[in-house]
Amino acid sequence: MAATIRDVARVAGVGLGTVSRVINNSPLVSQATRQRVLDVIAELRYNPSQIARSFSLGKTLTVATIAPFFTRPSVVERLRGIEAALASGGYALVVFNVETRARRDNCLRDVPRSQRADGLLIISLAPQPDEVLALQETRLPVVLIDAYADSLPGVTIDDVAGGALATEYLIALGHRRIGFIGDLIADEMSFNFTSSRHRLEGYQQALVAAGIPPRDEYQRHGLHGRYEARVLARDLLELPEPPTALFAASDTQAMGVLEAARDLNLAVPDQLSVIGFDDIDVAEYLGLTTIRQLLFESGERGVELLLKRIANPATKLEREYLPIELIARGTTRRIAR
Amino acid sequence: MAATIRDVARVAGVGLGTVSRVINNSPLVSQATRQRVLDVIAELRYNPSQIARSFSLGKTLTVATIAPFFTRPSVVERLRGIEAALASGGYALVVFNVETRARRDNCLRDVPRSQRADGLLIISLAPQPDEVLALQETRLPVVLIDAYADSLPGVTIDDVAGGALATEYLIALGHRRIGFIGDLIADEMSFNFTSSRHRLEGYQQALVAAGIPPRDEYQRHGLHGRYEARVLARDLLELPEPPTALFAASDTQAMGVLEAARDLNLAVPDQLSVIGFDDIDVAEYLGLTTIRQLLFESGERGVELLLKRIANPATKLEREYLPIELIARGTTRRIAR
DNA sequence: CTGTTAGCGCTTTCAT
């Protein structure tokens, strides 16, 4: 069917090796020979088989990514950074999307083993200790993005500091009754997202530091999603003594909070201040105050670390922290007294 | 290093073929032998190499996707459908993101040739005739999603009908001065998106059918994006005799229109009706009236067509049209008189 | 500079 390197060699009247050298731009071919081979390649419409190439080389020039809900704006933006960095390095990107616990476990177990890729990027998923061990056994270079695990390299932000930053800002605006809306605390059945948990920690620390005792009833957790956050927030805002400000662990959840405020006819920011996290695209549109993190860059940096590790697996464990920044917009204001 | 099939065979004291049969669940192995081999596999932590397997089989169990701006909500949703359908079929997904004209051309040319994948899905990009020819020459099964090309299978919606549907709705609400905001008309330098152009056609047809002459100054085109649409809309709305309703070729652009209205202190829908296209996630949040198309499903159906073609390349050219639906929300209303 | 050859790890006949 399709021409092989052997066909090219035969027609051009040269050896296999020569054709291979031409394909790979080796300098050890005379100009004349090279041209002849090139002509035959064009004539035969020959395309080197990537699979055969990978096989022979022992590398796939492919990087695999496991991401939960890759449809979430923050994840998409990280993926975009990954793709861009990978493409400029000549690597292809294969994506595994994970929306159930079972698939998370399967992917984490099987993808590294399949040897389809030269490296693996895991987004927003923290492998458990036993999974880390299994991962290391495969010897496949791995980098975590927006997640942390002992003895695995990664790029993240300081989520605790982020949570504190958001909360301190609300405190500085005079708020004392500050609520928190975040993801479900990881349990057996869930994904082990850690960022929401850390942001909660930062929230609590900031409160304590300001002499405000954190109240349990001000902290609500649910599945990540606009609708879930809306329900949670509505509940929270109907408390006898409701919060005057709400910190949502993500912009998506903050949108749910905004909806809840609308449901209850609470004016934002006059009666309720709202702050989110991530600074996804739509945050600007909504005028949402939020904590910005560099999503695109996290993908880029993750790829850099990974490629370094692929080139030299002995590279010492690197962990990179990306900066965060408070973006004050219109959903927060000094508390009315 | 890692154990190979040969190691397993040796340790288990069986032939290569037997191990292969066990791996592939062939029934031609005795229960006893199978168990012995399985034990050795576990003991050696053997994982069959996917690359070697692909190579030997002559198939990669991978599908490639070329998508422009895969960060756009509508594209992401299609990809999600693709990934889901692929995963359940045992295929992996490799993604190429295209954000420049040059990369579009390169991908269209190189990806099919590289033989990295058993099939190719092209999203929202219409190959030119010469590109179609080159594509067909590679004999790689291809399916278009949200794009059309002669002699290539695909799944799309009827964009002309969609444009007409949106426009007729505005007309039915009493609007006569209806503007259109869409993508740049394809030129040498751009991507050849066709959907916006077709929606414009539908818009014009509906207008004519209602006896309203389309006015050139009511039709604006720019790069796809919220900001660009905002600028375009602002300009349009500052006309001496501005439109009372605006049809945006996508929800993202409709958001820009909404911003423009805000800029000019025009109340929506009281002073201006706005309708979008796609019904992306955020449309519901914004209460945006729009034309819904089945994005996720378009990915699923594209995969189905593609897998069918991979299984049997002689499958006759299939083209599938997905339904559209008007979703009336809060950004449109009967014109005040 | 160039041709030849030995694998890479697996699937698949083909015998047995």
Next chain:
DNA sequence: ATGAAAGCGCTAACAG
């Protein structure tokens, strides 16, 4: 039911 052997298309080491 199972072992042996022939590739799949390419790269790289080796010999000229």
